[in-house]
Amino acid sequence: RKEVEQDPGPFNVPEGATVAFNCTYSNSASQSFFWYRQDCRKEPKLLMSVYSSGNEDGRFTAQLNRASQYISLLIRDSKLSDSATYLCVVMRDTGRRALTFGSGTRLQVQP
């Protein structure tokens, strides 16, 4: 079983739609959580950190459920420019700060 699991998609949605991604993690000792965005043939870039209380950044909302060990990302009013792969990431060991990445969920926003 992978430590971080995501639905690979693709999610094909029309512009303006709301789309949600979930991810589950297996290690209950995980400390920090993130969503990264990766465009085709580019490096991953930090989209947002995920806090226990939930957090929002514009059209993006992230939630963490420690009891169920899942993380979610909600994108409202999808734009064409949101098309990318979204990586769910957890930090298990704050000593070495090593991040474990999910394989990503691909989003394609259609005009």
Added chain:
Amino acid sequence: DAGITQSPRHKVTETGTPVTLRCHQTENHRYMYWYRQDPGHGLRLIHYSYGVKDTDKGEVSDGYSVSRSKTEDFLLTLESATSSQTSVYFCAISGRTGEGYTFGSGTRLTVV
């Protein structure tokens, strides 16, 4: 953007040859990482460094070695390249605890 650069950006090499990839940062961050990314596997940690001359193995370290003689440089060496090491290699740096990484632009390595 954070100052992190990787070189070379692209490389084609022959099986059995040694290859060194370089990661250079100007952020004075203590932590540096090498990942490889392959279809179906996502990003996997090869080696990481938590200071000058302090390195440790990740989950896919076989066939790779690293060195960090200066804070700003972290080198990844493939001792004898194999076709299974064809991949995209990303270097990353980490600043404060709880923050994510900043990645370099990646090196596309093809072993023929």
